Amino acid sequence: MKYFHFPFKHRLATQFNLFDPFDSLDSTCSSLLCRHAHNIRVLLCVDPTPVSSDLLSLLLALELIVGSTVDVDHINLPECGRCGITVTNVGVAFSEDVADLAVGLLIDVLRKISLVTASLSLLPGLKPVITHWALRFNLTHNWIGGKRVGVVGMGKIGSEVVKRLQAFGCIISYNSKRKKSAIPFPYYPDVYELVVNSDVLVVCCALTEETHHIINKDVMTALGKEGVIINVGRGALIDEKEMVKLLVRGEIGGVGLDVFENEPHVPKELFQLDNIVLSPHCAVATPECFDALEELIVFNLKAFFANKTLWLMVNLE
Amino acid sequence: MKYFHFPFKHRLATQFNLFDPFDSLDSTCSSLLCRHAHNIRVLLCVDPTPVSSDLLSLLLALELIVGSTVDVDHINLPECGRCGITVTNVGVAFSEDVADLAVGLLIDVLRKISLVTASLSLLPGLKPVITHWALRFNLTHNWIGGKRVGVVGMGKIGSEVVKRLQAFGCIISYNSKRKKSAIPFPYYPDVYELVVNSDVLVVCCALTEETHHIINKDVMTALGKEGVIINVGRGALIDEKEMVKLLVRGEIGGVGLDVFENEPHVPKELFQLDNIVLSPHCAVATPECFDALEELIVFNLKAFFANKTLWLMVNLE
Structure with a gap:
């Protein structure tokens, strides 16, 4: 062992x-x-x-x-x-715990919670007038309700993610190997079609030969500058090298990642960015x-x- | 103006x-x-x-x-x-945005998302074997589902918080000025009674003479060492000085705070702790x-x- x-x-x-x-x-x-x-x-x-x-x-x-x-x-x-x-x-x-973390990462990226906590900790002597406080951090957050969330993979984890995000008023659609009759949301057999209709992607499918790098450069580019990717599946579902380049150039909006392509290696460029939230493959811990x-x-x-x-x-x- | x-x-x-x-x-x-x-x-x-x-x-x-x-x-x-x-x-x-942040803070405190993101950023050279990665951070998280969440204040924000937390499988009860017929969860007229039946408190009532320091030393002590407090209402709903003492002594489990008693002042002791998530009164930004x-x-x-x-x-x- x-x-x-x-x-x-x-x-x-x-x-x-x-x-x-x-x-x-x-x-x-x-x-x-x-x-x-x-x-x-x-x-x-x-x-x-x-x-x-x-x-x-x-x-x-x-x-x-x-x-x-x-x-x-x-x-x-x-x-x-x-x-x-x-x-x-x-x-x-473990599905419910993974779904919990996925939603936590999603809220954290969109509402910049980790960033703000870290920023406040770095600035304990900060004494602006109260109304400047939030704006000093350029904290215009993103709304959660009304966001079009595309779920990649509609197994047990995906359906638990959907259950939670519905309560926030998100607009759900999904991609998976096949349409699920129990899921009353738009199904896109092609992940690219899902992405052009989404503001946020939650990636939670199994890693197979077919899904390796399913989130490639084209898919991420289609998601766009405001687009956010959450990955609680496997690192290699995303072309990580391309993701890092797009993040560095500001061509995607942000990421929340529990998994990485070459764990425990985390691309060092990510640590320079403020639109990322990371956890060390601990969704089920x-x-x-x-x-x-x-x-x-x-x-x-x-x-x-x-x-x-x-x-x-x-x-x- | x-x-x-x-x-x-x-x-x-x-x-x-x-x-x-x-x-x-x-x-x-x-x-x-x-x-x-x-x-x-x-x-x-x-x-x-x-x-x-x-x-x-x-x-x-x-x-x-x-x-x-x-x-x-x-x-x-x-x-x-x-x-x-x-x-x-x-x-x-603004109720939905405040509720979103409340739930985001709750998941963040229980699942230690901000802490982990900051820890990973501080340790970019970390190269443990993969299985040690999460455990190195002592990352045994708390489950969200099944947590008994006591909501203090059942106005529009409180009811939006409840809507979201139900989807995570939390067990809800509440305190407010009076019982609300539309809310099908146990009602405790006394906040102390609510607390002894809760693992997590979400504080989102209005600040009035009656609710000033409603979360006092006794209430927080009753919540206990594993207990978590989320405050998206007003800072003075909590006796902040006592809260800081209890946190420092490990007598409450953690806090997620969007509001503080003397904004923009944040008690500096909080920055030494790893069981806190803070945001600068920006729930609606x-x-x-x-x-x-x-x-x-x-x-x-x-x-x-x-x-x-x-x-x-x-x-x-």
Whole structure:
């Protein structure tokens, strides 16, 4: 097991025989693998830690990978299929927390909350007359109600985002692989068409070959100078290099990002801008999510060792 | 007219004879008043600029004060009543924007968005392995859904706040002068009772003699170490000195504040804490609000000079 840093690790260790590279004196993964690879039957994949075919080729006894994320694109699924390794994910358990953060990032970018908090902190001696106070920060904010929000990806997260934004009076439309009969909002099969009808994009689809860089230079340019992008899906859904260039040149209005293309690397140009709000891929880092995750992991580990049916198996065909 | 800094000032000046102390070489209010006090028939009160009985005693021709805020507690209303001066406010025009900011502050405090954005900016060279990234910030966030939110003040802003928070799955209850039949949530006539049943307080009532320091030391202590307070009403609704002490001692969980007791003064202790989100009384500083405000002000000024009925007159009895 690699990079094991769940807050409930000590409880798991009382029930299962855990190997964590961070526990050994020589904390390299390879040393752990050399000693234990032939015994490891289950790999618990913490966050989107890559599980490559090279890693899989070392774990000859591996039967199950318990994922701790919604998307499992970081795991080489075709190779798992070929080797008969079962993979589980976390289903929709985290959707509400991801939607909460998406809406929080959206309000923060449009209303400049992080910027203002940081600005006030930098200027504790500021003593203007009261009416100048807000205007000194050039704080003409953007209204939330009436904004045309285009949601890219209408799974469980997307529908939770929509539920929240409706209450703010946003005008919703969406793009996804196919039209969803339960979603009473305009559907655009082409993301470019969605964007030309949107002020704000919320990106929350799965990362696949088809959706890699779905938000490319053309799409972002079409969104325009006032346009805002929120990404709580995966970094590589956006062409990050192009996004940075457009932000630096003021050709898109702002971004709120929980995910980045090469995590933990964050493009340093972003730190020079004041129309960005960033969080380090922590949309699901709530105590309630960790509780749900622990329950799910324990259930699947117990089920596996008791030869019972697992929860949330990923279709590998 | 005092501290006149609306973005639409130039348009007003084409229709009315405006006096703005900031336009004169000697920009003190007193010099402007000495020259023009006897001619001024209308005072346009920008933001919560105090209108004292002293100021009123100088403006002998004053017939109307056009307020630019929801609450007009900064205007000496009894004195206006005695002098036969009409006062208008902005009614519910800004309620949705204030509610948006309240919810934005709430998500920001609970999910630590401003803190994380600032932390990432301070650590651009940070290169931990990906799974440590979020945990390095000790980012176990608070869930939004399921939080018991107590709303203090159930006017138009309060009801807009409730509409939004319901979509997040929050559990709502409220305190206000009286029970509102249209609000289907538990009502607590005593704010202390509300607090012991709440995880988060959203304070959005009017400031009156009765509500001054309604959130006092006892109330805040009852809210407890995990409790969060959002204030988008008026600073003096909270005993700010006690709030700062409790925050410093870790006896309340966090605050999101758009208003302060002695604006523009912000207690400097707040800048040392990481569980605060601040904005400089700018809940309504959106372009759409300014448009609505301009329309309202122009309407009332024209109506006044044409002896027609004004919008949104404040009851002075």
